[in-house]
Amino acid sequence: MLGAMEEAATPRDAAFEEALAALGAGPAALSAGEGRALDDAGYVLFRSVVEPAWLEALRADCEGWGAWGAGGSAQGGNQQLARLGEHQGAVLRALRWPRLLAAAWRVLRRPFSLGAVAWRCPRPGLGQQGLHMDWSGPGDPGAFHVVTALWYLDEVTPDNGATRLVPGSHKLRRRPPKDLADPAGHHPQEVTVEAEAGSVLVFNGHLWHSGTRNRSGAPRRALQCGFVAREHRGVSMTVVDETETMPPAARHVLGLMG
Numbered sequence: 001m002l003g004a005m006e007e008a009a010t011p012r013d014a015a016f017e018e019a020l021a022a023l024g025a026g027p028a029a030l031s032a033g034e035g036r037a038l039d040d041a042g043y044v045l046f047r048s049v050v051e052p053a054w055l056e057a058l059r060a061d062c063e064g065w066g067a068w069g070a071g072g073s074a075q076g077g078n079q080q081l082a083r084l085g086e087h088q089g090a091v092l093r094a095l096r097w098p099r100l101l102a103a104a105w106r107v108l109r110r111p112f113s114l115g116a117v118a119w120r121c122p123r124p125g126l127g128q129q130g131l132h133m134d135w136s137g138p139g140d141p142g143a144f145h146v147v148t149a150l151w152y153l154d155e156v157t158p159d160n161g162a163t164r165l166v167p168g169s170h171k172l173r174r175r176p177p178k179d180l181a182d183p184a185g186h187h188p189q190e191v192t193v194e195a196e197a198g199s200v201l202v203f204n205g206h207l208w209h210s211g212t213r214n215r216s217g218a219p220r221r222a223l224q225c226g227f228v229a230r231e232h233r234g235v236s237m238t239v240v241d242e243t244e245t246m247p248p249a250a251r252h253v254l255g256l257m258g
């Protein structure tokens with residue numbers, strides 16, 4: 001575990017906290033251990049939490065991933081979604097999953113908005129990234145600004161493009177040095193995620209992490225979504241067209257209204 005730094009003071013926002021509570025995403029949505037893991041290690045892995053029918057629906061939503069989107073490289077296995085609508089009901093459900101929203105609140109400690117949503121499906125032989133953080137934007141250097149989640153649709157093994165993480169590195173609040181930002185670089189304390197299909201990794205976006213090469217060629221499909229502190233709303237945001245079935249509290253928490 002790496003060193004600590006002061007937390008920023010945070011203003012209260014009663015309406016946002018009420019909306020979280022209405023969605024079942026109040027503080028009780030996380031166990032004490034899960035909260036501590038987010039604070040100390042910078043990540044939490046919710047194992048096998050997606051029930052089979054939902055997992056199948058997510059996989060079906062993922063089917064056309066290379067064909068639609070806003071950016072990234074489908075070739076490299078990364079496709080940001082420009083828009084989401086009623087056809088992606090399983091994805092919309094994931095975005096408002098109470099334990100995910102509670103984890104985002106735990107890290108950011110202030111209102112947030114949905115950021116980018118993407119498919120991450122490293123192609124055989126591809127997917128190796130350098131260690132990085134998911135935030136390079138402006139903002140209070142004493143606060144955290146982004147939370148990232150990966151919904152694993154397949155089992156994640158050390159050789160099908162697992163995510164690697166450096167526990168505690170979010171507390172450094174700076175990007176990895178050049179040698180570690182190189183895809184060939186390794187941190188002595190990095191850990192590689194292994195998880196069952198239907199598991200969800202949520203991490204502080206300031207944590208040093210990366211995808212790794214899919215050496216086996218076995219699929220490692222994942223839905224990736226980010227939450228940014230509300231003052232950064234609009235930065236690289238996937239547009240959500242669906243407002244019919246989305247509860248008002250969810251629209252509020254995802255920053256989809258007004």
Ligand SMILES: O=C(O)CCC(=O)C(=O)O
Pocket residue numbers: 078120129150161162163164209210211212222
């Ligand atoms: O796919 C992964 O495991 C991590 C992806 C990632 O870190 C990124 O795309 O920034």
